[in-house]
């Protein structure tokens with residue numbers, strides 16, 4: 001149910017009611033002068049499902065990859081702010097910034113992809129580290145862009161990690177890696193699989209939830225215009 005703190009009501013002289021979802025997640029309503037807040041709330045609540053879907057969609061598009069000066073791209077659970085600057089070569093990563101050669105005018109999809117590809121070592125190295133730390137048998141580790149999975153393990157091919165994981169916080173990356181290692185012993189998501197996993201990561205559910213609510217990151221790179 002919506003209430004007035006979710007809503008920004010703007011009265012106009014139009015008869016039509018218009019709404020849009022703001023970056024803050026609030027709903028901006030443009031309504032005729034005689035329409036007051038209680039009426040707006042009743043109207044929104046009667047279309048709750050449709051509006052909530054819109055809010056979901058909006059948040060998945062926050063990273064619209066309308067990539068320009070001042071916009072952001074996700075990196076290790078944080079947002080890197082894109083700044084165009086007089087630098088060479090093409091791009092530099094600072095703490096919280098991604099500096100782009102200003103001659104580029106615009107960050108191309110290709111460059112964004114290259115940026116993540118370039119950091120694949122973060123995943124591979126970490127997988128090796130965690131394997132050594134926990135004494136998992138060594139496996140072949142490779143990275144790839146997948147649309148619908150964060151990682152996979154097969155006896156034949158080894159461990160695959162989705163490059164989109166570079167966008168996720170470290171604890172989430174660790175979860176996916178250990179999850180895949182646990183598949184060496186338990187190929188399926190059986191009860192014993194989860195018990196085994198919990199021995200390494202008692203709070204794995206938290207990371208699992210993060211992946212679920214950030215599933216749109218999986219498609220991000222494929223949606224760049």
Ligand SMILES: [Zn+2]
Pocket residue numbers: 179183189
């Ligand atoms: Zn699995």
